[in-house]
Amino acid sequence: MTDSKPVVQHRTTTINGVKVFYREAGDPAAPAVVLLHGFPASSHMFRNLIPELADRYHVIAPDHIGYGFSDAPPVDEFEYSFENLTTITLALIDQLGLQNFALYIQDYGAPIGLRIASRNPDRVTALLVQSGNAYMEGFTPFWDILFAHAKDRPANEAAVREYLTAEKTHWQYTHGVPADRLDRIAPDTWTLDQALMDRPGNKEIQLQMFWDYQFNLPGYPDFQEYFRKHQPPTLITWGKNDEIFGAAGARAYERDLPDAEIHLLDAGHFALESHGPEIAGLIRDFLGRVIV
Structure with missing residues (x-):
């Protein structure tokens, strides 16, 4: 008996001197969908979504530099900024020959993806937004x-480091997840994220990215x-119970x-x-209507 499910491939390429890991599935001739993860995750967050889309779409999910299985050079050897991660992401998209693509943006993926979209509007076929801020609300x-911390790093670094702990x-x-869905949250999620964040030097990367986030806000008008x-x-x-990016951020798009x-x-x-099948169904229905 033949398994007809799309095969997810795990690849690495070099962009601007650093190795970028990405997951790929689907027919390269099909419409492209690029999935951009947030903090402290990686393309692992899309492990279940990719096969749900890859029968219709060419799906690409990269790990940002400093995350997942992409390179994570020390902060004194690489410019960790959302602007630089945008440059690398777009270079990967170009290297893969994606002329047009939909963007799934979550958390850190939003300022990266929206930089790409706003600067290349004719290439973006659709936006798929999950807890990805573009408004102060x-x-x-x-x-x-x-x-x-953005205003005074030394005075606030100790408090910010609490955001890098296993508990956080x-x-x-798990926050905001209904009790009857907590058993859907795979422990490999936070375990993998924390293990990668606990690598020597990685917490310094995260602190730099925390500090650099302030420079996303001036881009909101664009x-x-x-x-x-x-x-x-x-x-x-969007999770209506999200205590990081509140539901008001979703409504602001209107x-x-x-x-x-x-x-x-x-x-x-x-x-x-907690809601992977529901989100996958919404995306399939939506893209089926808006991407010709």
Whole structure:
């Protein structure tokens, strides 16, 4: 008996002198979908979604530099910034020959993906947004210490380091998840994230990225102008109980994208873990309608 499910391939390539790991599945001739993960995750967060899309789409899910199985050079040997990670991500997309593509953006993937989209509007066929901020309304008290750290790193570093602990990583996956869905959260999620974050020098990478996040905010007007001018087809699947990027951040998209399809799920920050089949179904239906 032949298994007809798409095969997910695990590949590595070199971009600007660093090795980038990515997962790939589907027919390269099919419409492309690029999945961009957030902190403290990797393309592992899309391990279940990729096969659900790859029968129709060419799916690419990279690990950002410093995350997952991509290179993680020390902070004094590599410029860790959202701008630089954007450059590498777009270079990977170009190297793979993706002329047009939909973007799935979550958490850190949002400022990276929205830089790409706003600068290359004719190449982006759709936006798939999960807890990916583009408006100030999305910020919760979770960010208070991070923004304090951006203003004064030495005074706030000890407090920010608490966000890099195993307890906080576990919390990121479990907060806001209904009790009857907690058993859907695979322990390999927070265990893998923490193991990779505990590598020598990696916490310094995360602190640098925390500090650099402040430079995403001045780009929000550009992202919003892109929304208004180009009206990219947009599907939003967001955990309504997310205490990192609040549900107000999802609703804010309506201001500039009145036709956006918004689904606030009974989930937390990593909604794919507790609501993966529902999100996959919404994406398949949406892309089937908007990508010709």
